Amino acid sequence: MLDIAEELHRWVEQGRDFAVATVVAVGGSAPRQPGAALAVDSDGTAIGSVSGGCVEGAVYELCQQALQDGETVLERFGYSDDDAFAVGLTCGGIIDILVTPVRADTPGREVLATALSAAARGRAAAVARITQGPAELMGRAILVRDDSDPESGFGGYEGSLGGHPELDRTAAGEARALLDAGRTATVEIGESGSRCGQPLTLLVESSVPPPRMIVFGAIDFAAALVRIGKFLGYHVTVCDARPVFATPARFPDADDIVVEWPHKYLERTQTDGRTVLCVLTHDAKFDVPLLQLALRLPVAYVGAMGSRRTHLDRNDRLRDVGVTELELARLRSPIGLDLGARTPEETALSIASEIVANRRGGSGVALTGAHTPIHPDGARAPSVRIGSVA
Helix, strand or coil: CHHHHHHHHHHHHCCCCEEEEEEEEEECCCCCCCCCEEEEECCCCEEECCCCCCCHHHHHHHHHHHHHHCCCEEEEEECCCCCCCCCCCCCCCEEEEEEEEECCCCCCHHHHHHHHHHHHCCCCEEEEEEEECCHHHCCCEEEEECCCCCCCCCCCCEECCCCCHHHHHHHHHHHHHHHHHCCCEEEEEECCCCCCCCEEEEEEEEECCCCEEEEECCCHHHHHHHHHHHHCCCEEEEEECCCCCCCCCCCCCCCEEEECCHHHHHHHCCCCCCCEEEECCCCHHHHHHHHHHHCCCCCCEEEECCCHHHHHHHHHHHHHCCCCHHHHCCEECCCCCCCCCCCHHHHHHHHHHHHHHHHHCCCCCCCCCCCCCCCHHHCCCCCCCCCCCC
16 A cells, blocks of 8 residues: 555645555465555556556446445455466465454544555555454554654554454554554454454555665766666666766766765665665776775675676776675675666666576566566465455
8 A cells, every 4th residue: 555655645635535445465476465456446546566467447436336335354365277267376476464444433533544645755654454353453554654763753653453452453563563663464362452363464655755766977878877776666766986976967866966985875874774885986096995985885786887898897906905705795796687688778677687686586588588576576475264254
């Protein structure tokens, strides 16, 4: 749901009634992961997607029905060998969809509205909703926000799941842990908040600020990489010590442009485990002090442009300043996957492909002839049997 927060927040502000269908569990080669959503308002306008097209029509009708009767429902969609033209996933996977009406009389509408507002403004927030349990609790939600956010209440939560008070506290704790990790996932807890008793399943959706991509070197390849970085959802910064090259006119798509020695900027800026660093300067006076620092930071990716000769020379220079072999092993150089790229745009695609493969654990080999899962994150089947709740 939070993946379409900006549009849904506008609907809330406009006072629209709508129903939101959210993927809450997947199995096999499912096209979308938990948290993906499709929403339909009372005028029939639809936004988002839950399956890439396979079951959108059926889910659209479920949303319209939920708007009419005000009931939360849970439906499973899978592939039918008996009738390949039946509504289902042609990829062979399984998805469970929670359809929740969000009307003026919906319990907890304020909580969902607050979660959508926070996500739309780029603030860290997590919303936990019951996706399996007693019918009267289905779809109930609580919200937690980042402790560093002054609006968050510093460890508190908003809303109630409608059961035992300990349930709210336990769910808030689970949601906060997933928010800290920037993850969306399902968790099971006991109905009273303990780890025993009747189990409840929660979907915790986390919305965190976009990860950072810092591109060092204001060259033509960088301009193409900035564009594709924005397309992938990164907050993109371009850094170069040369003011004549690091200009808004040359990088109109960048979120930030910094004129500073690269290693000096990296020393003072904030990075985290999702940050990717792309070093395109291929100039030793910039590269060596920058990579000496970058390879010791807990970031997601460090890549450096250059020929194989440049790579070998750069590694020798890094060893000379004390960079260890273990640290050097983190360096992706020459940067990118082997796509035969020539143009700046093709090179940017090569770099972005390596970043995605690194992030998702992909092999980088062609899918044709391979026997690995296309969607490895969705390979685990749901662990509980789910039926409709009316």
